[in-house]
Amino acid sequence: MINHLRHMAVFTKVVDLGSFRLTAKELGLAPSRVSQTISDLESFLGVTLLHRTTRKLSLTKEGNTFYKHVCQISKSAEAGLNDISSLAAEPKGTLKISLPAFLASSHMSSAIAEFAKKFPKITLNLIYSDHIMNIMDEGLDLSIRVGWLEDSSMVARKISESSRLLVAGKEFINRYKTPVHPHDLKNWDWIHFSMRSNTIEFTSATNETVSIIENSRINVNSAWAMSYFATKNLGLAILPEHLALEHIATGKLVHVLPNWTLKPLGYYAVWPNNSRRENLTLMLVRFLAERGLSSDTF
Structure with missing residues:
Protein backbone atom coordinates (compact mmCIF):
# COMPACT_ATOMS: atom_id res chain seq x y z
CA MET A 1 0.00 0.00 0.00
CA ILE A 2 2.85 2.40 0.87
CA ASN A 3 4.06 2.26 -2.74
CA HIS A 4 0.65 3.49 -3.90
CA LEU A 5 0.04 6.35 -1.45
CA ARG A 6 1.11 8.85 -4.09
CA HIS A 7 -1.29 7.26 -6.56
CA MET A 8 -4.10 7.62 -4.02
CA ALA A 9 -3.27 11.28 -3.44
CA VAL A 10 -3.36 11.97 -7.18
CA PHE A 11 -6.65 10.06 -7.46
CA THR A 12 -8.35 12.14 -4.74
CA LYS A 13 -7.11 15.34 -6.37
CA VAL A 14 -8.52 14.25 -9.75
CA VAL A 15 -11.90 13.55 -8.14
CA ASP A 16 -11.88 16.83 -6.21
CA LEU A 17 -11.00 18.91 -9.28
CA GLY A 18 -12.89 16.77 -11.81
CA SER A 19 -10.15 17.06 -14.40
CA PHE A 20 -6.80 15.51 -15.32
CA ARG A 21 -5.71 18.86 -16.74
CA LEU A 22 -6.54 20.87 -13.59
CA THR A 23 -4.93 18.21 -11.40
CA ALA A 24 -1.79 18.28 -13.52
CA LYS A 25 -1.66 22.08 -13.29
CA GLU A 26 -2.05 22.09 -9.49
CA LEU A 27 0.46 19.28 -8.92
CA GLY A 28 2.95 20.49 -11.51
CA LEU A 29 2.73 17.31 -13.60
CA ALA A 30 2.00 16.55 -17.23
CA PRO A 31 -1.66 15.58 -17.87
CA SER A 32 -0.46 12.33 -19.43
CA ARG A 33 1.40 11.52 -16.21
CA VAL A 34 -1.72 12.07 -14.13
CA SER A 35 -3.74 9.84 -16.46
CA GLN A 36 -1.09 7.12 -16.32
CA THR A 37 -1.01 7.31 -12.50
CA ILE A 38 -4.76 6.62 -12.37
CA SER A 39 -4.42 3.78 -14.89
CA ASP A 40 -1.62 2.24 -12.82
CA LEU A 41 -3.79 2.44 -9.69
CA GLU A 42 -6.70 0.81 -11.52
CA SER A 43 -4.42 -1.98 -12.73
CA PHE A 44 -3.14 -2.57 -9.20
CA LEU A 45 -6.70 -2.69 -7.80
CA GLY A 46 -8.15 -4.63 -10.73
CA VAL A 47 -11.16 -2.29 -11.09
CA THR A 48 -12.12 0.80 -13.06
CA LEU A 49 -12.28 3.84 -10.80
CA LEU A 50 -13.26 6.57 -13.25
CA HIS A 51 -15.53 6.82 -16.27
CA ARG A 52 -13.69 8.98 -18.80
CA THR A 53 -15.49 10.96 -21.51
CA THR A 54 -14.36 13.92 -23.60
CA ARG A 55 -16.52 16.21 -21.44
CA LYS A 56 -16.07 15.03 -17.86
CA LEU A 57 -14.91 12.41 -15.41
CA SER A 58 -17.21 10.51 -13.10
CA LEU A 59 -16.70 7.89 -10.43
CA THR A 60 -17.66 4.28 -10.98
CA LYS A 61 -19.38 2.43 -8.13
CA GLU A 62 -16.02 0.98 -7.13
CA GLY A 63 -14.36 4.36 -7.53
CA ASN A 64 -16.89 6.01 -5.24
CA THR A 65 -16.30 3.39 -2.53
CA PHE A 66 -12.53 3.70 -2.87
CA TYR A 67 -12.66 7.50 -2.83
CA LYS A 68 -14.53 7.58 0.50
CA HIS A 69 -11.68 5.67 2.12
CA VAL A 70 -8.63 7.29 0.50
CA CYS A 71 -10.17 10.74 0.87
CA GLN A 72 -9.99 10.35 4.63
CA ILE A 73 -6.34 9.30 4.37
CA SER A 74 -5.59 12.33 2.22
CA LYS A 75 -7.49 14.69 4.53
CA SER A 76 -5.68 13.37 7.59
CA ALA A 77 -2.32 13.75 5.89
CA GLU A 78 -3.04 17.30 4.74
CA ALA A 79 -4.43 18.19 8.18
CA GLY A 80 -1.15 17.00 9.70
CA LEU A 81 0.85 19.07 7.24
CA ASN A 82 -1.33 22.10 7.97
CA ASP A 83 -0.91 21.65 11.72
CA ILE A 84 2.85 21.70 11.31
CA SER A 85 2.64 24.54 8.77
CA SER A 86 0.61 26.69 11.16
CA LEU A 87 3.37 26.33 13.76
CA ALA A 88 6.07 27.31 11.32
CA ALA A 89 7.47 30.83 11.11
CA GLU A 90 5.98 31.16 7.63
CA PRO A 91 2.72 29.25 7.05
CA LYS A 92 2.44 27.74 3.60
CA GLY A 93 -0.12 25.90 1.52
CA THR A 94 -2.89 26.58 -1.00
CA LEU A 95 -6.41 27.92 -0.49
CA LYS A 96 -9.14 27.84 -3.12
CA ILE A 97 -11.70 30.57 -2.43
CA SER A 98 -14.88 31.81 -4.12
CA LEU A 99 -16.26 35.34 -3.76
CA PRO A 100 -19.09 37.32 -5.38
CA ALA A 101 -17.88 39.11 -8.50
CA PHE A 102 -18.87 42.55 -7.19
CA LEU A 103 -16.25 42.22 -4.44
CA ALA A 104 -13.43 42.23 -6.99
CA SER A 105 -12.60 45.86 -6.18
CA SER A 106 -13.66 46.16 -2.56
CA HIS A 107 -12.16 46.32 0.91
CA MET A 108 -12.67 42.53 1.09
CA SER A 109 -10.29 42.01 -1.82
CA SER A 110 -7.94 44.61 -0.35
CA ALA A 111 -7.84 42.62 2.89
CA ILE A 112 -7.11 39.42 0.95
CA ALA A 113 -4.29 41.23 -0.85
CA GLU A 114 -2.92 42.28 2.55
CA PHE A 115 -3.11 38.63 3.69
CA ALA A 116 -1.23 37.50 0.56
CA LYS A 117 1.55 39.99 1.24
CA LYS A 118 1.82 38.99 4.89
CA PHE A 119 1.99 35.26 4.10
CA PRO A 120 3.91 34.97 0.79
CA LYS A 121 4.13 31.15 0.96
CA ILE A 122 0.34 30.72 0.93
CA THR A 123 -1.03 30.41 -2.60
CA LEU A 124 -4.54 31.81 -3.15
CA ASN A 125 -6.74 30.57 -5.98
CA LEU A 126 -9.56 33.15 -6.11
CA ILE A 127 -12.75 32.59 -8.09
CA TYR A 128 -15.00 35.65 -8.49
CA SER A 129 -18.53 34.70 -9.53
CA ASP A 130 -22.04 35.93 -8.74
CA HIS A 131 -23.23 32.31 -8.89
CA ILE A 132 -23.22 30.43 -5.59
CA MET A 133 -20.67 27.68 -6.05
CA ASN A 134 -20.99 24.25 -4.46
CA ILE A 135 -18.13 24.06 -2.00
CA MET A 136 -17.69 20.29 -2.16
CA ASP A 137 -18.18 19.89 -5.91
CA GLU A 138 -15.73 22.69 -6.68
CA GLY A 139 -13.18 21.61 -4.08
CA LEU A 140 -13.32 24.97 -2.31
CA ASP A 141 -11.60 25.61 0.98
CA LEU A 142 -13.61 28.76 1.65
CA SER A 143 -16.54 30.62 0.16
CA ILE A 144 -17.46 34.23 0.91
CA ARG A 145 -21.26 34.48 0.78
CA VAL A 146 -23.22 37.72 0.74
CA GLY A 147 -26.86 38.03 1.73
CA TRP A 148 -28.75 36.10 4.36
CA LEU A 149 -27.22 32.73 5.02
CA GLU A 150 -29.47 29.70 4.71
CA ASP A 151 -29.15 26.63 6.91
CA SER A 152 -26.07 24.68 5.92
CA SER A 153 -24.03 21.70 7.03
CA MET A 154 -20.95 23.87 6.50
CA VAL A 155 -19.11 25.87 9.14
CA ALA A 156 -19.92 29.59 8.88
CA ARG A 157 -18.79 32.81 10.48
CA LYS A 158 -20.27 36.25 9.92
CA ILE A 159 -17.44 38.59 9.02
CA SER A 160 -19.39 41.83 8.68
CA GLU A 161 -22.43 43.41 7.11
CA SER A 162 -23.01 46.12 4.56
CA SER A 163 -25.82 48.55 3.84
CA PRO A 264 -28.36 45.11 5.27
CA LEU A 265 -26.37 42.35 3.62
CA GLY A 266 -24.47 39.88 5.77
CA TYR A 267 -20.97 38.86 4.72
CA TYR A 268 -20.21 35.26 5.70
CA ALA A 269 -17.20 33.00 5.48
CA VAL A 270 -18.36 29.42 4.80
CA TRP A 271 -16.16 26.34 4.71
CA PRO A 272 -16.53 22.55 4.99
CA ASN A 273 -16.36 20.85 8.35
CA ASN A 274 -13.08 18.93 8.84
CA SER A 275 -11.51 20.81 5.96
CA ARG A 276 -8.17 19.48 4.76
CA ARG A 277 -6.74 22.98 5.10
CA GLU A 278 -8.71 24.02 8.14
CA ASN A 279 -5.81 25.79 9.87
CA LEU A 280 -5.05 27.94 6.83
CA THR A 281 -8.75 28.59 6.29
CA LEU A 282 -9.26 29.70 9.89
CA MET A 283 -6.17 31.88 9.63
CA LEU A 284 -7.68 33.73 6.66
CA VAL A 285 -11.16 33.96 8.20
CA ARG A 286 -9.77 35.45 11.41
CA PHE A 287 -7.62 37.84 9.39
CA LEU A 288 -10.66 39.10 7.46
CA ALA A 289 -12.79 39.41 10.59
CA GLU A 290 -10.06 41.38 12.35
CA ARG A 291 -9.82 43.90 9.52
CA GLY A 292 -13.03 45.54 10.74
CA LEU A 293 -14.84 45.15 7.41
CA SER A 294 -17.97 46.90 8.63
CA SER A 295 -20.75 48.53 6.62
CA ASP A 296 -18.85 51.80 6.26
CA THR A 297 -15.86 50.13 4.60
CA PHE A 298 -17.59 48.16 1.83
Missing part, protein backbone atom coordinates in the same frame (compact mmCIF):
# COMPACT_ATOMS: atom_id res chain seq x y z
CA ARG A 164 -27.72 48.55 0.56
CA LEU A 165 -28.85 51.69 -1.21
CA LEU A 166 -31.71 52.30 -3.64
CA VAL A 167 -30.33 54.27 -6.58
CA ALA A 168 -31.20 55.42 -10.09
CA GLY A 169 -29.75 57.62 -12.84
CA LYS A 170 -30.50 61.35 -12.80
CA GLU A 171 -32.23 61.25 -16.17
CA PHE A 172 -34.48 58.41 -15.00
CA ILE A 173 -35.31 60.21 -11.73
CA ASN A 174 -36.30 63.37 -13.58
CA ARG A 175 -39.11 61.49 -15.34
CA TYR A 176 -41.03 61.20 -12.08
CA LYS A 177 -42.18 63.31 -9.19
CA THR A 178 -39.67 63.17 -6.31
CA PRO A 179 -40.67 60.19 -4.12
CA VAL A 180 -41.08 60.59 -0.36
CA HIS A 181 -42.59 57.17 0.44
CA PRO A 182 -41.92 53.66 -0.96
CA HIS A 183 -45.49 53.52 -2.29
CA ASP A 184 -44.56 56.38 -4.63
CA LEU A 185 -42.36 53.88 -6.52
CA LYS A 186 -45.23 51.55 -7.38
CA ASN A 187 -45.20 52.30 -11.12
CA TRP A 188 -41.47 52.86 -11.56
CA ASP A 189 -39.27 50.52 -13.61
CA TRP A 190 -36.77 48.38 -11.67
CA ILE A 191 -33.61 46.48 -12.53
CA HIS A 192 -34.01 43.20 -10.69
CA PHE A 193 -31.22 41.05 -9.28
CA SER A 194 -32.40 37.55 -10.20
CA MET A 195 -30.86 35.87 -7.14
CA ARG A 196 -33.14 37.61 -4.65
CA SER A 197 -36.87 38.16 -4.11
CA ASN A 198 -38.64 40.99 -5.92
CA THR A 199 -40.38 41.98 -2.68
CA ILE A 200 -38.56 44.93 -1.13
CA GLU A 201 -38.92 45.94 2.52
CA PHE A 202 -38.19 49.52 3.60
CA THR A 203 -37.86 50.88 7.12
CA SER A 204 -38.33 54.54 8.01
CA ALA A 205 -36.55 56.58 10.68
CA THR A 206 -39.64 56.04 12.87
CA ASN A 207 -39.47 52.24 12.33
CA GLU A 208 -42.41 52.15 9.93
CA THR A 209 -42.01 49.05 7.72
CA VAL A 210 -43.33 49.01 4.17
CA SER A 211 -43.07 46.25 1.55
CA ILE A 212 -43.44 46.80 -2.18
CA ILE A 213 -42.98 44.57 -5.21
CA GLU A 214 -40.55 45.51 -7.96
CA ASN A 215 -42.01 46.23 -11.36
CA SER A 216 -39.00 44.99 -13.35
CA ARG A 217 -38.46 44.56 -17.06
CA ILE A 218 -34.70 43.99 -16.81
CA ASN A 219 -33.41 41.03 -14.80
CA VAL A 220 -29.69 40.42 -14.27
CA ASN A 221 -27.55 37.99 -12.29
CA SER A 222 -24.71 40.41 -11.62
CA ALA A 223 -24.46 43.38 -9.25
CA TRP A 224 -22.00 45.00 -11.66
CA ALA A 225 -24.55 44.68 -14.48
CA MET A 226 -27.25 46.13 -12.24
CA SER A 227 -25.15 49.20 -11.50
CA TYR A 228 -24.27 49.59 -15.19
CA PHE A 229 -27.89 49.54 -16.38
CA ALA A 230 -28.85 51.93 -13.60
CA THR A 231 -26.28 54.44 -14.90
CA LYS A 232 -27.95 54.02 -18.30
CA ASN A 233 -31.21 55.32 -16.76
CA LEU A 234 -33.14 52.09 -17.20
CA GLY A 235 -34.62 51.85 -13.70
CA LEU A 236 -34.23 51.69 -9.96
CA ALA A 237 -31.57 49.37 -8.57
CA ILE A 238 -30.62 48.15 -5.10
CA LEU A 239 -26.84 48.01 -4.84
CA PRO A 240 -24.32 47.10 -2.15
CA GLU A 241 -23.21 50.35 -0.54
CA HIS A 242 -19.64 50.38 -1.86
CA LEU A 243 -20.87 50.03 -5.46
CA ALA A 244 -23.61 52.63 -5.05
CA LEU A 245 -21.33 55.21 -3.43
CA GLU A 246 -18.80 54.94 -6.28
CA HIS A 247 -21.44 56.07 -8.79
CA ILE A 248 -23.09 58.57 -6.46
CA ALA A 249 -19.70 60.26 -6.02
CA THR A 250 -19.34 60.68 -9.80
CA GLY A 251 -22.90 61.94 -10.18
CA LYS A 252 -23.97 58.99 -12.34
CA LEU A 253 -26.46 57.76 -9.74
CA VAL A 254 -28.74 59.37 -7.15
CA HIS A 255 -29.70 57.93 -3.77
CA VAL A 256 -33.48 57.43 -3.84
CA LEU A 257 -35.51 57.67 -0.61
CA PRO A 258 -32.44 58.44 1.57
CA ASN A 259 -34.65 58.62 4.69
CA TRP A 260 -35.64 54.96 4.29
CA THR A 261 -33.32 52.00 4.83
CA LEU A 262 -33.14 48.48 3.42
CA LYS A 263 -32.18 45.29 5.22
Whole structure:
Protein backbone atom coordinates (compact mmCIF):
# COMPACT_ATOMS: atom_id res chain seq x y z
CA MET A 1 0.00 0.00 0.00
CA ILE A 2 2.85 2.40 0.87
CA ASN A 3 4.06 2.26 -2.74
CA HIS A 4 0.65 3.49 -3.90
CA LEU A 5 0.04 6.35 -1.45
CA ARG A 6 1.11 8.85 -4.09
CA HIS A 7 -1.29 7.26 -6.56
CA MET A 8 -4.10 7.62 -4.02
CA ALA A 9 -3.27 11.28 -3.44
CA VAL A 10 -3.36 11.97 -7.18
CA PHE A 11 -6.65 10.06 -7.46
CA THR A 12 -8.35 12.14 -4.74
CA LYS A 13 -7.11 15.34 -6.37
CA VAL A 14 -8.52 14.25 -9.75
CA VAL A 15 -11.90 13.55 -8.14
CA ASP A 16 -11.88 16.83 -6.21
CA LEU A 17 -11.00 18.91 -9.28
CA GLY A 18 -12.89 16.77 -11.81
CA SER A 19 -10.15 17.06 -14.40
CA PHE A 20 -6.80 15.51 -15.32
CA ARG A 21 -5.71 18.86 -16.74
CA LEU A 22 -6.54 20.87 -13.59
CA THR A 23 -4.93 18.21 -11.40
CA ALA A 24 -1.79 18.28 -13.52
CA LYS A 25 -1.66 22.08 -13.29
CA GLU A 26 -2.05 22.09 -9.49
CA LEU A 27 0.46 19.28 -8.92
CA GLY A 28 2.95 20.49 -11.51
CA LEU A 29 2.73 17.31 -13.60
CA ALA A 30 2.00 16.55 -17.23
CA PRO A 31 -1.66 15.58 -17.87
CA SER A 32 -0.46 12.33 -19.43
CA ARG A 33 1.40 11.52 -16.21
CA VAL A 34 -1.72 12.07 -14.13
CA SER A 35 -3.74 9.84 -16.46
CA GLN A 36 -1.09 7.12 -16.32
CA THR A 37 -1.01 7.31 -12.50
CA ILE A 38 -4.76 6.62 -12.37
CA SER A 39 -4.42 3.78 -14.89
CA ASP A 40 -1.62 2.24 -12.82
CA LEU A 41 -3.79 2.44 -9.69
CA GLU A 42 -6.70 0.81 -11.52
CA SER A 43 -4.42 -1.98 -12.73
CA PHE A 44 -3.14 -2.57 -9.20
CA LEU A 45 -6.70 -2.69 -7.80
CA GLY A 46 -8.15 -4.63 -10.73
CA VAL A 47 -11.16 -2.29 -11.09
CA THR A 48 -12.12 0.80 -13.06
CA LEU A 49 -12.28 3.84 -10.80
CA LEU A 50 -13.26 6.57 -13.25
CA HIS A 51 -15.53 6.82 -16.27
CA ARG A 52 -13.69 8.98 -18.80
CA THR A 53 -15.49 10.96 -21.51
CA THR A 54 -14.36 13.92 -23.60
CA ARG A 55 -16.52 16.21 -21.44
CA LYS A 56 -16.07 15.03 -17.86
CA LEU A 57 -14.91 12.41 -15.41
CA SER A 58 -17.21 10.51 -13.10
CA LEU A 59 -16.70 7.89 -10.43
CA THR A 60 -17.66 4.28 -10.98
CA LYS A 61 -19.38 2.43 -8.13
CA GLU A 62 -16.02 0.98 -7.13
CA GLY A 63 -14.36 4.36 -7.53
CA ASN A 64 -16.89 6.01 -5.24
CA THR A 65 -16.30 3.39 -2.53
CA PHE A 66 -12.53 3.70 -2.87
CA TYR A 67 -12.66 7.50 -2.83
CA LYS A 68 -14.53 7.58 0.50
CA HIS A 69 -11.68 5.67 2.12
CA VAL A 70 -8.63 7.29 0.50
CA CYS A 71 -10.17 10.74 0.87
CA GLN A 72 -9.99 10.35 4.63
CA ILE A 73 -6.34 9.30 4.37
CA SER A 74 -5.59 12.33 2.22
CA LYS A 75 -7.49 14.69 4.53
CA SER A 76 -5.68 13.37 7.59
CA ALA A 77 -2.32 13.75 5.89
CA GLU A 78 -3.04 17.30 4.74
CA ALA A 79 -4.43 18.19 8.18
CA GLY A 80 -1.15 17.00 9.70
CA LEU A 81 0.85 19.07 7.24
CA ASN A 82 -1.33 22.10 7.97
CA ASP A 83 -0.91 21.65 11.72
CA ILE A 84 2.85 21.70 11.31
CA SER A 85 2.64 24.54 8.77
CA SER A 86 0.61 26.69 11.16
CA LEU A 87 3.37 26.33 13.76
CA ALA A 88 6.07 27.31 11.32
CA ALA A 89 7.47 30.83 11.11
CA GLU A 90 5.98 31.16 7.63
CA PRO A 91 2.72 29.25 7.05
CA LYS A 92 2.44 27.74 3.60
CA GLY A 93 -0.12 25.90 1.52
CA THR A 94 -2.89 26.58 -1.00
CA LEU A 95 -6.41 27.92 -0.49
CA LYS A 96 -9.14 27.84 -3.12
CA ILE A 97 -11.70 30.57 -2.43
CA SER A 98 -14.88 31.81 -4.12
CA LEU A 99 -16.26 35.34 -3.76
CA PRO A 100 -19.09 37.32 -5.38
CA ALA A 101 -17.88 39.11 -8.50
CA PHE A 102 -18.87 42.55 -7.19
CA LEU A 103 -16.25 42.22 -4.44
CA ALA A 104 -13.43 42.23 -6.99
CA SER A 105 -12.60 45.86 -6.18
CA SER A 106 -13.66 46.16 -2.56
CA HIS A 107 -12.16 46.32 0.91
CA MET A 108 -12.67 42.53 1.09
CA SER A 109 -10.29 42.01 -1.82
CA SER A 110 -7.94 44.61 -0.35
CA ALA A 111 -7.84 42.62 2.89
CA ILE A 112 -7.11 39.42 0.95
CA ALA A 113 -4.29 41.23 -0.85
CA GLU A 114 -2.92 42.28 2.55
CA PHE A 115 -3.11 38.63 3.69
CA ALA A 116 -1.23 37.50 0.56
CA LYS A 117 1.55 39.99 1.24
CA LYS A 118 1.82 38.99 4.89
CA PHE A 119 1.99 35.26 4.10
CA PRO A 120 3.91 34.97 0.79
CA LYS A 121 4.13 31.15 0.96
CA ILE A 122 0.34 30.72 0.93
CA THR A 123 -1.03 30.41 -2.60
CA LEU A 124 -4.54 31.81 -3.15
CA ASN A 125 -6.74 30.57 -5.98
CA LEU A 126 -9.56 33.15 -6.11
CA ILE A 127 -12.75 32.59 -8.09
CA TYR A 128 -15.00 35.65 -8.49
CA SER A 129 -18.53 34.70 -9.53
CA ASP A 130 -22.04 35.93 -8.74
CA HIS A 131 -23.23 32.31 -8.89
CA ILE A 132 -23.22 30.43 -5.59
CA MET A 133 -20.67 27.68 -6.05
CA ASN A 134 -20.99 24.25 -4.46
CA ILE A 135 -18.13 24.06 -2.00
CA MET A 136 -17.69 20.29 -2.16
CA ASP A 137 -18.18 19.89 -5.91
CA GLU A 138 -15.73 22.69 -6.68
CA GLY A 139 -13.18 21.61 -4.08
CA LEU A 140 -13.32 24.97 -2.31
CA ASP A 141 -11.60 25.61 0.98
CA LEU A 142 -13.61 28.76 1.65
CA SER A 143 -16.54 30.62 0.16
CA ILE A 144 -17.46 34.23 0.91
CA ARG A 145 -21.26 34.48 0.78
CA VAL A 146 -23.22 37.72 0.74
CA GLY A 147 -26.86 38.03 1.73
CA TRP A 148 -28.75 36.10 4.36
CA LEU A 149 -27.22 32.73 5.02
CA GLU A 150 -29.47 29.70 4.71
CA ASP A 151 -29.15 26.63 6.91
CA SER A 152 -26.07 24.68 5.92
CA SER A 153 -24.03 21.70 7.03
CA MET A 154 -20.95 23.87 6.50
CA VAL A 155 -19.11 25.87 9.14
CA ALA A 156 -19.92 29.59 8.88
CA ARG A 157 -18.79 32.81 10.48
CA LYS A 158 -20.27 36.25 9.92
CA ILE A 159 -17.44 38.59 9.02
CA SER A 160 -19.39 41.83 8.68
CA GLU A 161 -22.43 43.41 7.11
CA SER A 162 -23.01 46.12 4.56
CA SER A 163 -25.82 48.55 3.84
CA ARG A 164 -27.72 48.55 0.56
CA LEU A 165 -28.85 51.69 -1.21
CA LEU A 166 -31.71 52.30 -3.64
CA VAL A 167 -30.33 54.27 -6.58
CA ALA A 168 -31.20 55.42 -10.09
CA GLY A 169 -29.75 57.62 -12.84
CA LYS A 170 -30.50 61.35 -12.80
CA GLU A 171 -32.23 61.25 -16.17
CA PHE A 172 -34.48 58.41 -15.00
CA ILE A 173 -35.31 60.21 -11.73
CA ASN A 174 -36.30 63.37 -13.58
CA ARG A 175 -39.11 61.49 -15.34
CA TYR A 176 -41.03 61.20 -12.08
CA LYS A 177 -42.18 63.31 -9.19
CA THR A 178 -39.67 63.17 -6.31
CA PRO A 179 -40.67 60.19 -4.12
CA VAL A 180 -41.08 60.59 -0.36
CA HIS A 181 -42.59 57.17 0.44
CA PRO A 182 -41.92 53.66 -0.96
CA HIS A 183 -45.49 53.52 -2.29
CA ASP A 184 -44.56 56.38 -4.63
CA LEU A 185 -42.36 53.88 -6.52
CA LYS A 186 -45.23 51.55 -7.38
CA ASN A 187 -45.20 52.30 -11.12
CA TRP A 188 -41.47 52.86 -11.56
CA ASP A 189 -39.27 50.52 -13.61
CA TRP A 190 -36.77 48.38 -11.67
CA ILE A 191 -33.61 46.48 -12.53
CA HIS A 192 -34.01 43.20 -10.69
CA PHE A 193 -31.22 41.05 -9.28
CA SER A 194 -32.40 37.55 -10.20
CA MET A 195 -30.86 35.87 -7.14
CA ARG A 196 -33.14 37.61 -4.65
CA SER A 197 -36.87 38.16 -4.11
CA ASN A 198 -38.64 40.99 -5.92
CA THR A 199 -40.38 41.98 -2.68
CA ILE A 200 -38.56 44.93 -1.13
CA GLU A 201 -38.92 45.94 2.52
CA PHE A 202 -38.19 49.52 3.60
CA THR A 203 -37.86 50.88 7.12
CA SER A 204 -38.33 54.54 8.01
CA ALA A 205 -36.55 56.58 10.68
CA THR A 206 -39.64 56.04 12.87
CA ASN A 207 -39.47 52.24 12.33
CA GLU A 208 -42.41 52.15 9.93
CA THR A 209 -42.01 49.05 7.72
CA VAL A 210 -43.33 49.01 4.17
CA SER A 211 -43.07 46.25 1.55
CA ILE A 212 -43.44 46.80 -2.18
CA ILE A 213 -42.98 44.57 -5.21
CA GLU A 214 -40.55 45.51 -7.96
CA ASN A 215 -42.01 46.23 -11.36
CA SER A 216 -39.00 44.99 -13.35
CA ARG A 217 -38.46 44.56 -17.06
CA ILE A 218 -34.70 43.99 -16.81
CA ASN A 219 -33.41 41.03 -14.80
CA VAL A 220 -29.69 40.42 -14.27
CA ASN A 221 -27.55 37.99 -12.29
CA SER A 222 -24.71 40.41 -11.62
CA ALA A 223 -24.46 43.38 -9.25
CA TRP A 224 -22.00 45.00 -11.66
CA ALA A 225 -24.55 44.68 -14.48
CA MET A 226 -27.25 46.13 -12.24
CA SER A 227 -25.15 49.20 -11.50
CA TYR A 228 -24.27 49.59 -15.19
CA PHE A 229 -27.89 49.54 -16.38
CA ALA A 230 -28.85 51.93 -13.60
CA THR A 231 -26.28 54.44 -14.90
CA LYS A 232 -27.95 54.02 -18.30
CA ASN A 233 -31.21 55.32 -16.76
CA LEU A 234 -33.14 52.09 -17.20
CA GLY A 235 -34.62 51.85 -13.70
CA LEU A 236 -34.23 51.69 -9.96
CA ALA A 237 -31.57 49.37 -8.57
CA ILE A 238 -30.62 48.15 -5.10
CA LEU A 239 -26.84 48.01 -4.84
CA PRO A 240 -24.32 47.10 -2.15
CA GLU A 241 -23.21 50.35 -0.54
CA HIS A 242 -19.64 50.38 -1.86
CA LEU A 243 -20.87 50.03 -5.46
CA ALA A 244 -23.61 52.63 -5.05
CA LEU A 245 -21.33 55.21 -3.43
CA GLU A 246 -18.80 54.94 -6.28
CA HIS A 247 -21.44 56.07 -8.79
CA ILE A 248 -23.09 58.57 -6.46
CA ALA A 249 -19.70 60.26 -6.02
CA THR A 250 -19.34 60.68 -9.80
CA GLY A 251 -22.90 61.94 -10.18
CA LYS A 252 -23.97 58.99 -12.34
CA LEU A 253 -26.46 57.76 -9.74
CA VAL A 254 -28.74 59.37 -7.15
CA HIS A 255 -29.70 57.93 -3.77
CA VAL A 256 -33.48 57.43 -3.84
CA LEU A 257 -35.51 57.67 -0.61
CA PRO A 258 -32.44 58.44 1.57
CA ASN A 259 -34.65 58.62 4.69
CA TRP A 260 -35.64 54.96 4.29
CA THR A 261 -33.32 52.00 4.83
CA LEU A 262 -33.14 48.48 3.42
CA LYS A 263 -32.18 45.29 5.22
CA PRO A 264 -28.36 45.11 5.27
CA LEU A 265 -26.37 42.35 3.62
CA GLY A 266 -24.47 39.88 5.77
CA TYR A 267 -20.97 38.86 4.72
CA TYR A 268 -20.21 35.26 5.70
CA ALA A 269 -17.20 33.00 5.48
CA VAL A 270 -18.36 29.42 4.80
CA TRP A 271 -16.16 26.34 4.71
CA PRO A 272 -16.53 22.55 4.99
CA ASN A 273 -16.36 20.85 8.35
CA ASN A 274 -13.08 18.93 8.84
CA SER A 275 -11.51 20.81 5.96
CA ARG A 276 -8.17 19.48 4.76
CA ARG A 277 -6.74 22.98 5.10
CA GLU A 278 -8.71 24.02 8.14
CA ASN A 279 -5.81 25.79 9.87
CA LEU A 280 -5.05 27.94 6.83
CA THR A 281 -8.75 28.59 6.29
CA LEU A 282 -9.26 29.70 9.89
CA MET A 283 -6.17 31.88 9.63
CA LEU A 284 -7.68 33.73 6.66
CA VAL A 285 -11.16 33.96 8.20
CA ARG A 286 -9.77 35.45 11.41
CA PHE A 287 -7.62 37.84 9.39
CA LEU A 288 -10.66 39.10 7.46
CA ALA A 289 -12.79 39.41 10.59
CA GLU A 290 -10.06 41.38 12.35
CA ARG A 291 -9.82 43.90 9.52
CA GLY A 292 -13.03 45.54 10.74
CA LEU A 293 -14.84 45.15 7.41
CA SER A 294 -17.97 46.90 8.63
CA SER A 295 -20.75 48.53 6.62
CA ASP A 296 -18.85 51.80 6.26
CA THR A 297 -15.86 50.13 4.60
CA PHE A 298 -17.59 48.16 1.83
